[in-house]
Amino acid sequence: MNIGSVIKYYRTKNNMTQLQLADGICSISHLSKIESNTYTPHESTIEALLAKMGVHWSKEIDKHNRLQRQLSDFIDCLLHYDLENTRRLFKQLEQENDYLQSTDLVNQFELYKFRFYVLEADQVQAEAQKKLLERLQGSFTAPEKWLYQFFQAIYYSMLNKNGKALGFLDLLDQGIQSIPQKFEGEYYYQKARLLILLDRFEVSAYYAELAVQFYQLHYNYIRLLHAQLLLAMNYTRRNLLVQASGIYTVLTRNAQLTGQTELYHKTVYNYVELLMEKGEALQAYEMLQDIRQSIPKETDFYKAVLLSKIEAAIEAGIDPAHLIEEVRKLIRKPEDEHFEIYVNYFEKRNFSQPDLMSYSEEKMFPFFRKNGYIKESKKIAADLVEYYQQQKEWEKANFYRSYHNRNGGELL
Numbered sequence: 325m326n327i328g329s330v331i332k333y334y335r336t337k338n339n340m341t342q343l344q345l346a347d348g349i350c351s352i353s354h355l356s357k358i359e360s361n362t363y364t365p366h367e368s369t370i371e372a373l374l375a376k377m378g379v380h381w382s383k384e385i386d387k388h389n390r391l392q393r394q395l396s397d398f399i400d401c402l403l404h405y406d407l408e409n410t411r412r413l414f415k416q417l418e419q420e421n422d423y424l425q426s427t428d429l430v431n432q433f434e435l436y437k438f439r440f441y442v443l444e445a446d447q448v449q450a451e452a453q454k455k456l457l458e459r460l461q462g463s464f465t466a467p468e469k470w471l472y473q474f475f476q477a478i479y480y481s482m483l484n485k486n487g488k489a490l491g492f493l494d495l496l497d498q499g500i501q502s503i504p505q506k507f508e509g510e511y512y513y514q515k516a517r518l519l520i521l522l523d524r525f526e527v528s529a530y531y532a533e534l535a536v537q538f539y540q541l542h543y544n545y546i547r548l549l550h551a552q553l554l555l556a557m558n559y560t561r562r563n564l565l566v567q568a569s570g571i572y573t574v575l576t577r578n579a580q581l582t583g584q585t586e587l588y589h590k591t592v593y594n595y596v597e598l599l600m601e602k603g604e605a606l607q608a609y610e611m612l613q614d615i616r617q618s619i620p621k622e623t624d625f626y627k628a629v630l631l632s633k634i635e636a637a638i639e640a641g642i643d644p645a646h647l648i649e650e651v652r653k654l655i656r657k658p659e660d661e662h663f664e665i666y667v668n669y670f671e672k673r674n675f676s677q678p679d680l681m682s683y684s685e686e687k688m689f690p691f692f693r694k695n696g697y698i699k700e701s702k703k704i705a706a707d708l709v710e711y712y713q714q715q716k717e718w719e720k721a722n723f724y725r726s727y728h729n730r731n732g733g734e735l736l
Contacts, residue, residue, distance in 0.1 A: 326428050327370055330384060332359040333426035334377045349373055388427060391420060395429055399436055402443065403506055405546040414440055431468050434460060439475050442482050450479055467504045470496060474507065478514060481521075486696060490518045509538030509547065516554050520561070523698045529558045546587075549578055553591055560598045561699075568598050589615045589625070596632050605639035612636060627654055627663045634670050644670065665691055681711045702728050 335345050346355040349372045350365070357363035358373075365373075371381045398413040400406075417424065417433065424433050438457055441450035457472055464472060477492035493515050512535035519528035532554040539548035552571055559568035572595045579588035592615050599608040612633040619626045630651050637644040651667050654660075665688055672680045684704050692701035705728040712721035 326361050326426065327364070328358045328361040329426035331370070331373050333423060334374065334379050335359075338377050340377070345373060345376060349376065387423075391417070391424060391427070392429060395432060395436070399432075399506070402436065402439060403510060403547070404544050405550070410440065410443070431460060431464060435468060435471050435475065439478070442475065442479050445482060447482070450482070454479060471504065471507070474511065474514075477518075481514075481518060484696060486518055486521045490515075490522065493518065509535050509542065509544065509551075512538060513547065513551050513554070516551070516558075520554060520558055521698070523561070523702065525558055525562050529555065529562075532558060546582065546584060549575060549582070549584065549587055553587070553594065557594050557597075560594070560601065563601075565598060565602060572598065585618070589619060589629075593625075593629060593632065596636065600636065600639065605636045609633060609636040609640050609642060621654070627651060627660070630654075631663065631666050638670065638673065661691070662695070662697070677711070681708065684708060
């Protein structure tokens with residue numbers, strides 16, 4: 325406990341000068357050294373300085389211990405994805421923000437504030453917190469430096485800069501001995517998640533399995549479900565459909581039983597990809613219909629569900645016109661270009677194949693490739709390979725085949 329910082333906190337709060345506080349107790353230079361934590365005073369001096377401000381030393385120790393417990397609980401809730409209690413504890417800690425700045429808990433508190441803002445996808449607050457941490461990092465311990473790097477990786481992933489995010493995680497491999505033990509599973513999970521976004525399935529599966537093992541061992545059941553979802557997605561992309569189907573069956577049940585509504589929706593959304601691979605478009609359409617009703621319409625996830633539902637409707641022989649119209653009404657900002665491109669694509673499927681392929685090549689493929697949508701760009705590349713083979717345009721067919729067969733820089 326940085327008692328000097330606590331004394332300075334209360335002196336400032338009481339609008340007292342160093343001269344006023346030190347009078348009758350110690351010299352001003354002595355007090356200055358105490359407040360800068362360069363000198364540890366005798367306990368009687370501490371008690372006298374605090375008593376002059378109406379503060380009791382024993383109560384300060386109790387307060388420090390209470391805040392330490394609250395911060396520890398906040399961290400555990402973050403790690404276990406207990407969102408309700410995470411938000412509750414954050415509000416309580418924020419009310420003590422000024423006092424926490426005077427304690428030895430300040431670095432931890434500021435680091436986990438950064439993680440909280442990223443969890444909440446609050447880009448403005450996260451950016452401000454990142455700048456604050458840049459100024460504090462000179463005082464970080466080895467584990468705190470590790471966490472700062474780790475949280476930056478998650479931050480850049482929030483910004484959809486997945487390559488940069490993975491770069492931060494790769495650098496952490498060199499300092500793995502500094503990892504706080506509680507974060508081992510989270511490190512494996514985040515690395516698996518980023519690798520699957522970059523279509524690097526083999527190594528992603530390795531880290532996802534490590535995450536599953538860690539979460540099972542430490543009874544972190546919510547995060548275990550998240551790691552299992554990564555594995556199911558991974559198996560689907562690698563065409564291991566039986567294994568993926570088995571995981572999805574368990575996941576859909578357990579997500580509902582544990583009341584993880586958001587996770588259940590994401591599980592169904594990804595399960596649909598497997599069903600489409602198996603040619604079960606009608607079941608995919610019906611599952612999306614079930615979850616659509618309970619997803620907030622103002623979210624990007626709702627629009628993504630509608631796009632999947634349009635694709636399933638087309639494959640199942642259902643007229644998707646009303647769904648296409650609904651997506652068009654929801655497109656309101658520049659960031660929605662991804663959805664607009666897909667809506668145009670689905671509409672063009674009713675016209676000639678050359679027009680559709682021209683749109684895919686000139687608009688969709690460049691957009692997806694430029695913005696890091698690897699799965700989408702590979703899917704378009706596969707369609708273009710088939711089309712140009714039919715047209716016997718071998719050079720173009722080989723170009724798109726080469727792109728399609730490259731797995732995040734690792735050849736399949």
